[in-house]
Amino acid sequence: MxxxxxxxxxxxxxxxxxxxxxxxxxxxxxxxxxxxxxxxxxxxxxxxxxxxxxxxxxxxxxxxxxxxxxxxxxxxxxxxxxxxxxxxxxxxxxxxxxxxxxxxxxxxxxxxxxPEGLSTRQSMAVGTAGFTAMLAILALEDHGLTPEKGEVLVTGAAGGVGSVATAILAHLGYQVAAVTGRPETEEYLRDLGATRIVAREEIAETVKRPLEAETWAGCVDAVGGAMLARVLGQMKYGASVAAVGLAGGAALPATVVPFLLRGVNLLGIDSVMQPYDNRLRAWQRVSTDLPMDKLxxxxxxxxxxxxxxxxxxxxxxxxxxxxxxxxxx
CATH class of the missing domain: 3.90.180.10 (Medium-chain alcohol dehydrogenases, catalytic domain)
Structure with missing residues (x-):
């Protein structure tokens, strides 16, 4: 029993x-x-x-x-x-x-x-959320993201995926702009390594302009919906967004202009059916790149x-x- x-x-x-x-x-x-x-x-x-x-x-x-x-x-x-x-x-x-x-x-x-160096407890502090965050970061790196390119935006930053993404990116030397709709999480996010806090309302609504100032070198997006549409128009030339969630909705009220005029990439991240070798790669990177004190x-x-x-x-x-x-x- x-x-x-x-x-x-x-x-x-x-x-x-x-x-x-x-x-x-x-x-x-x-x-x-x-x-x-x-x-x-x-x-x-x-x-x-x-x-x-x-x-x-x-x-x-x-x-x-x-x-x-x-x-x-x-x-x-x-x-x-x-x-x-x-x-x-x-x-x-x-x-x-x-x-x-x-x-x-x-x-x-x-x-x-x-993975060596991780306990079963730590691995579940990572879980699907952290595993997905690592897959997103690997995809951004594979598409050319490096710390010197500029700030990386993390939406839904106080959630599971966002928390791990923020901690890993900061550990790797990136400047992380963390989006949250909960002001009480600001200290928590700064402790994880966020260098800037972006209030959700600043970025949550679509605008008529398909392109805004080039701001972000990369993005891990756990929100989707109108926020993702807005972020696409703020990406730097050739930059990528790794889409991992739909907390803000499944619809994408966007135009193709960021893809055509700035070469922006929208990368879909699925953790459920990932091949075995990709799983091993992601878990190995988690074990080396996620600070255990932050976890x-x-x-x-x-x-x-x-x-x-x-x-x-x-x-x-x-x-x-x-x-x-x-x-x-």
Missing amino acids: FKALIVDKDEAGATSASVQDISTDRLPEGNVTVAVDYSTVNYKDGLCLGSGGGLVRNYPHVPGIDFAGTVEASDDPRYSVGDKVVLTGWRVGEVHWGGYAQKARVNGDWLVPL EAMIQPATLSDLPTLGADILKGQVKGRVVVDVNA
Whole structure:
């Protein structure tokens, strides 16, 4: 028997979540069983903890799109009992039972070895949000971004992706302009390394002009919507925006002018289906380029019983930094 957060849906379509003791024979199919140490809370988790957001197909369900822990049983030759592993993506926690439990059973193809120098707790402080931030930074670098090019904008900076992106970029020597709609997070963002705070209202609305002054050498955008449209018109010639989220909406009320007259690049970042080699590259860079003291400052500890409330909070934009869920507490 082990503890898991079970989300169920009644005949009327209402969902409820509760911590239950369940048997290992209820675990889904997979060739690797992991004793989970930690999980975390992402926007998708908030959806899966509530209505399902169209992501969950079958109930009862165990959410949790990330987890880290120790291999307990394995039919995959790449993993042995006792190995430390990390999982993000692959629709685990959505269509496949996830990490909000003391045990998880998954396909070995979905796992990566825990990077040297990272603990399972630290890896979940990173989680999908931090992994996505690193993928975004790698994409910007691959398209020519270097510190001497100028300021890098991070939107939604106090959230999970934004927090990690700010800390990594600052550590790499970039000047980071952090966008936030929460004035109380200014000190937090400056502690992560932001050199400028940009109020959300300064950049949240579209303007009639398709181009404004060339301001940003790069951007990690977690907001989308009107803010992304505005940012595209403020990018320097040849600069790139890595789009990682849609907290501000999925529509993009923009023109093609920034692409045609300034050679701006809009780079889509997906973390769910990333190939194995890209995952290893990103996790290795996380282990070397994310200052662990900054990571620690982002952590909000939680237990399985805290998750329903935290899921609702993250959907309202009320979670700062990274939640680390100790599933054994």
